[in-house]
Amino acid sequence: MIHLPLPNGRSMPALGLGTWNLRDNDCVAVVRMALQAGYRHIDTAEMYGNETEIGQALADSGVPREELFLTTKVWTNHHREKDFIRAAEDSLRRLKTDHVDLLLIHWPNEAVALEETLRALSRLAHQGKTLSIGVSNFPLELLKKAQALADRPIACDQVPLSLDHPQDALLPYAFQQKVVVCAYTPLEKGKFLGRRDLAEIGKRHGKTPAQVALRWLIQQGGIAAIPKAAGSLHLRENIGIFDFELTAEEMELLKAPRN
Ligand code: NAP
Numbered sequence: 253m254i255h256l257p258l259p260n261g262r263s264m265p266a267l268g269l270g271t272w273n274l275r276d277n278d279c280v281a282v283v284r285m286a287l288q289a290g291y292r293h294i295d296t297a298e299m300y301g302n303e304t305e306i307g308q309a310l311a312d313s314g315v316p317r318e319e320l321f322l323t324t325k326v327w328t329n330h331h332r333e334k335d336f337i338r339a340a341e342d343s344l345r346r347l348k349t350d351h352v353d354l355l356l357i358h359w360p361n362e363a364v365a366l367e368e369t370l371r372a373l374s375r376l377a378h379q380g381k382t383l384s385i386g387v388s389n390f391p392l393e394l395l396k397k398a399q400a401l402a403d404r405p406i407a408c409d410q411v412p413l414s415l416d417h418p419q420d421a422l423l424p425y426a427f428q429q430k431v432v433v434c435a436y437t438p439l440e441k442g443k444f445l446g447r448r449d450l451a452e453i454g455k456r457h458g459k460t461p462a463q464v465a466l467r468w469l470i471q472q473g474g475i476a477a478i479p480k481a482a483g484s485l486h487l488r489e490n491i492g493i494f495d496f497e498l499t500a501e502e503m504e505l506l507k508a509p510r511n
Contacts, residue, residue: 253290253494256432256476258384259405264354264432265321266470267491268293270480272300282482283309289487295410295434295478296347297325297358298339303346311348322347323434325356325388325410331364336372344381355382356410357398359389366394370402377404386410388436392421395431410434413475415465415506416444427474435469438477449505457496460489467493468506 255263269286271279271294279302283294292315296306303324310320324347330339340355355376357369373385386408387398399406409426413419413435426433439445439462450461459467462479469477470493481487498506 258407260384264476265293266476268295268478270478271296271302274302279305280309285484286487287313287315290491292319293321295323298343299327303343307346307348321353323354324352325358328359328361331361331369333368333372340376351380352382354384354386356386356388367401374403408432408434410436412437414438414440416440433475435477439479453502463493471498
């Protein structure tokens, strides 16, 4: 596993489990399988409706809390300061923990001043209810605005990022600022996995197209990825990307725009 340094001196495992659409007993089972496969970074959100199940699976696992990296996100209907704080505290209760490692504003909401929402995030961080603060779905200029308004570093921007969605504007700035970019939908739900170049490169390394696509993200440095997987096969496949390296030529080839 690669660990990405965060401004608070801690770090984020570069590969995590995305949990959107995992519900009820399926969610508990998948989180349990993920922990057994070595995952220590779990991504959820109040909007996903699965924090209770994730909290249960984590509590039952016996994995020490300090080994886990837990991210949750507050939804757009809770951007006012009091609402945001209450929503985050409700998430903590459901997750059966006194803190998350990273708390994100799930989406921008122009109806509430960003300053107010960031004030809530800061208060929660000050109280130790989150160890880092961050944003999600913030394009470059909005990330800059959040950085200017926040009283502590924005540790992460979680955005759609994949071979098909390279985020060319955001990445150089985030890398330079040491803001971790967390890639969501990193496999584009499997859409591009039939690409011949992925298969050819994978064959050279004894890896699958999904593993090449995830490795391409992680190997850029400063990027974490949170693919969702529903079973042991995909879970193990996706975390099996830390025992090989793409060549510089392969990295460039995959980056090249395609018709
Ligand atoms: P994704 O991870 O790109 O794709 C998930 C799909 O890919 C599932 O159908 C899964 O199948 C399949 N898959 C997983 N591993 C595979 C493999 N090795 N080979 C072939 N297929 C594989 O898309 P996503 O679920 O949209 O995104 C991942 C996570 O990002 C979400 O779960 C959520 O945590 C986060 N997210 C955040 C936001 C936000 O606004 N911040 C928005 C969207 C998503 P199986 O399920 O059958 O394994």
